[in-house]
Every structure is written in structure tokens, then in C-alpha cells.
Amino acid sequence: MAAGQHHFQRVSIATVERETGLSKDTLRMWERRYGFPRPARDDNGERAYPPEQLEKLRLIRRFMDLGHRPGKIVAAPMHELSARMRLLDAASRGELAAAGGLHEVLRLLKAHRINEMRDHLAHLMMRQGLQRFLLDTVTPANEEVGRAWMRGEIAVYEEHLYSEQIQHLLRQAIGSSNNDGGAPRVLLTTLPGEEHQLGLLMAHAFLSIEGAHCISLGVQTPIFDIARASREQRADIIGLSFSQAMQARMACEGLGELRRLLDARIELWAGGLLWQRVRRRMPGVRTLGSLADIMPALTEWRGRRSGQAA
């Protein structure tokens, strides 16, 4: 019977791509260069990744999202990576400390008491008002949930659950604040390849409070259609959201292409956590690394506008 042939859930390269977000080309290239992953082969000679390697790839992905480079981590042994990640976790654990109702949110999430979590969040929103809620509760809570996920304290699906509840709250809030005829007119969406909605929704809520007229297209609008929509909806500003996970290259390429398609008088604001790790500035594009950056940008715009009008 020996070690046995319990080939236990080996998966194809397409599955690994789907689950890790690493392209097939990249996976093959790492195998060539760093000797990892080194999948088995099925009867057909095709790569068949065992679950341990998939798990290590997921861990590597976390490091990469934190800005690490593959050369330094892909070949490293699993136990070393785990140890390093634990170290990072310990460091980030210190930061939490303050921040009001967050512990409670995390506690309820981990306990699977989702409805109570939602009620708790709703209560906070009522008490703080939408703006403070976004800046002081949702933003740090997102970070904390991300960290908890990195620490392995919560599962991916729990992060999804959390995200759904927040979206729920924000959509309800947005629904009730409706500023027709407000200025500026902001067209909100994400580029193809960026499927994360939460950042977009938070920006939408924030801008709505500030009296901007928001037109949201949801996620993943093709570039040509963004340009078309901006003309037909007479947008002053196009707001695009980019999550940490988005590939910087795709983002910059897409932004450049969009900028070329647009009239110069339309502003292009690129927001989201991506810009906290990607320094690169692009001509004709304003990058906003956090929600709080929206406020001064908006003030500036209004200053320019009233200056021109005068």
C-alpha cells in the first residue's frame, strides 16, 4: 500500500489560477525559475497541484499583496514563510488597541452571529453619522478584517460575509441621500479586472454626503464605455476604485488608455488602497490613497470651478 496513491484532490492549473489569482504563465514561470510550485502530473501529462502547494501559493499571494517580491519568497520553505507571517501578525496586532466598537464587530463575525453584527454596525452608523462611520469605523474595520484574515483568524468566507453586510448598510445609506443637480457630477466605476465593490461603494457614500451628484456604473466597465458614459452623462469627474489586489500594471495601462480617450476638462480620480503601495504618478490622473483624501480634492475642484465662474 506504501505511501498510497491518495492523490487527494489534486487540481488543475486553471483551478490554481482561479483560486490564487496568479496567471498560468506566472505559475509556469515560477516553476521554471524558482522550482516552486512543482506539481505532479496527471495521466495526460498536465500539471496537478496538491493542496499543500495551493496553500503555500495562497500564503505567497498574501506576501505579494504586502509588497514582497517573488524571488525572495517563492523558493523559501513553507515553515519559514509561516513563521515570518506570524511575526508580521504579531506586529500588526499591537496597532489595534484603540478603535471603539471594532472588537465587538470582529467578535460577532468570528462567532457567526452575523445578524447581531449587522445590527451593531447599523447602531454605530446611526450614532456617528455616515461620514464618521466611514472614516472611523468602516475603514479601520476593513483593515482589521484584512489583518485577521492574514493571521488566519477568520476564513475567506467570513470576510465575504462581513463585506456583504457593510455593502448592505452603505447601499441603504446611499439610497436615502439623493442629490440631483449636485456638483460635481461624478461617474463612479472600476476598470475591467477590478471586481471589488466595497471601495467604490464607500467612495459613493462619501461623495454623496458631500453633496456630489454620483452616477455609479458598478464594477468592471469597459474603458470605451466609461469614456462614452462620461460624455453622455456630462460628468465632471470620473472616479475609479482600485483594491490592493489589483495588478498595478493593468491599472496603470487602463488609466492611461482611458485618459487618452477623455476630453482634457474631465478629471480622472483614481482611489483605493492600491495607491498606498504603488507610488507611480500618472499625468492627468489624481490618485487618492484613502477616503479622507477625497475631501481636499473636492474642495480644490470647487475652488477651481468657482474661480473659473468668477
Place this chain on the structure above:
Amino acid sequence: MAAGQHHFQRVSIATVERETGLSKDTLRMWERRYGFPRPARDDNGERAYPPEQLEKLRLIRRFMDLGHRPGKIVAAPMHELSARMRLLDAASRGELAAAGGLHEVLRLLKAHRINEMRDHLAHLMMRQGLQRFLLDTVTPANEEVGRAWMRGEIAVYEEHLYSEQIQHLLRQAIGSSNNDGGAPRVLLTTLPGEEHQLGLLMAHAFLSIEGAHCISLGVQTPIFDIARASREQRADIIGLSFSQAMQARMACEGLGELRRLLDARIELWAGGLLWQRVRRRMPGVRTLGSLADIMPALTEWRGRRSGQAA
């Protein structure tokens, strides 16, 4: 000067993949087999697709979503494809006729009077009740918007706008109907690769009305996490939504893998428009081609459950 070198916005293969949803491998294979697309090459010898070819590829994608096979259409000249698409459009145009407030919805959408459209939809929902609203208004309206898009009467971004407004309404409706402790417990999500939310949201709303306890994870949950969530949330049923655009192969592969990971007593329901064109049935998976199919499935489940209990 000749034909000139106005290389006018030629795009990379990655961009074409992003915009059409056709994989790089497929694009290269079509080029080899059918002689189309035949992109120019940039200074670096890499494919550079002119906008006409991108446009034709988009049209081909529409045909494929309707069930046509590439061999028959990829090599066909553009004018023939356009003509055939116009014919199909004319045919579907007849079907509309009936259906109450739909014309109004489409009219407002095309006129960019989005807020009025939302108010109109909200009014219909109030008058009809959520269930009839979903079956008699939203479902046909989705189809009509899809057709209008195929006819070129509305832009992609207008479809996005429509979709956003519907989502808004449904989320508000779901928020107010909250059945803790209901049965069955249904875990709702989509597989990685399926980013369309609307179908999921409609299923969520429908199941909520019927008294099921819904737990939504949003879109694109990795398969292992779906399995984990179903255990930890003690789900009776996992409901997955698949849009027309989803690749059948990926869907079936993912479903098979998930089914293997699950306890046999957990049911797997696969819903969405995909199953109207994909016949293939899979063991241990119940396919639901439309919202209306949910009702009998639910009745059956409750019958089985009460039968076992007795």
C-alpha cells in the same frame, strides 16, 4: 503616404481578453484556425488589434452567448454577421409587445433619466409585491435590456446603470425581509470567475420571500471556502448563480469539485441563465433555469424534510 500609419488605438492581446472575455489561448487559436482575428504587430512583434477586429470579436461573442459555434461564425465576413444579428433582433422585437411597465423603463433608461427610472421601478415593486415584481417585471426587463443591448440600442454603460438601480431596489427589499430561523438555510454565492451579482440577488430576494433563511457570501467565493462555510453555517442548501456569460466548462468543473467536497446531505442548486443553453446534468446538482423553478424545488425540499421528520 499610402494607407498611412494611423495605428489608431491598437490594443494588446491582454486588453482584448479583458474586453471580450475570450482567453489569449483562444484568440491565438482562432487566428491559426480561422484566419481571424489577424492583428497587426507592434515594434516588438506582439499582436496589436485594430478597433474593427475588436468590434467584430464583440459581435462574435454575442453569437456565442446565443449558442453559436465559432467554426461557423469566426471566419464569416463582418457584414454578414451584422445582417444576421439584425435579423435575430427583428425576431425578438416581436416578443416584447405585452409586458406592462417595461416600455416605460426602457424609455427612461435610454433617455438617461435614471432617477425617474428608479422611482418607476420602486413604484411597480410596491404595487405588485416583491414576488410578482421579480417574476413579471425584473426578469422580462433584464431580458429586454439584454436584447436592446444586442440590438445596439443601449450602451454597455446603460446596462450597468440599469443593473445598479435594480440591485439597489432588491437590496433594500432584502434588508427589510429578515427570516432568522427560517428553513431551509440557504448559502448563496457564485464560483470564482462568475462576477455577476444580479442573478444571485434575485434568488436571494425570492428565497427570502418564501421564508428561507439566506446567507449570502456575495460573488466569487473560492470552492474550499464555500464548502467550509456550508459546514460552519449549517447550510441545508448551497445556491450558486451562473450568468449566461459564464464559461460552461469552468462552471461544470467547479460544480463537480464542490460536490466532491460536500457532505451528501447538503443539496447543491445551480441557478441562472447558463442552464437554459447548457443541457448537461450533473449528479448531485440540481439545475434551475429560471427564478420560477425555485418554488417547486423549495416545495420538494420541504416535503422531503417533513417526510423524514415524520
Place this chain on the structure above:
DNA sequence: GCCGCCATTTTGTCCAAGACAAATTTGTTT
């Protein structure tokens, strides 16, 4: 005429190994 079964064609994905440009790091000079 309709259904099930088998052979054939169609089609998408996978593979290998090479190439190169963009991004990042490192080293040097002002």
C-alpha cells in the same frame, strides 16, 4: 417519427522553451 448509441469533427486548454520590455534594485557620481 423519435430515441439512444457510436464515430467523427470541432474546440478550448495545456505544454515547452525562448525572448524581451518594464519595473525595481543596486551602485556610482555629483
Place this chain on the structure above:
DNA sequence: AAACAAATTTGTCTTGGACAAAATGGCGGC
């Protein structure tokens, strides 16, 4: 310390071959 140049790292693109899964078409039996 900052700016510039050289070296390294890294992801994506290339070709052409191969093959399995899915769809189609033909055939025989009910």
C-alpha cells in the same frame, strides 16, 4: 542626500504541437 546609470528581477508574449471533452452527424431499433 539626490540624481543618474547599470544590472537584475519579473511578468507577459511568442510559436507550434498535442490532446481530451463537447458537439455533431449518421445509423439502427423501437
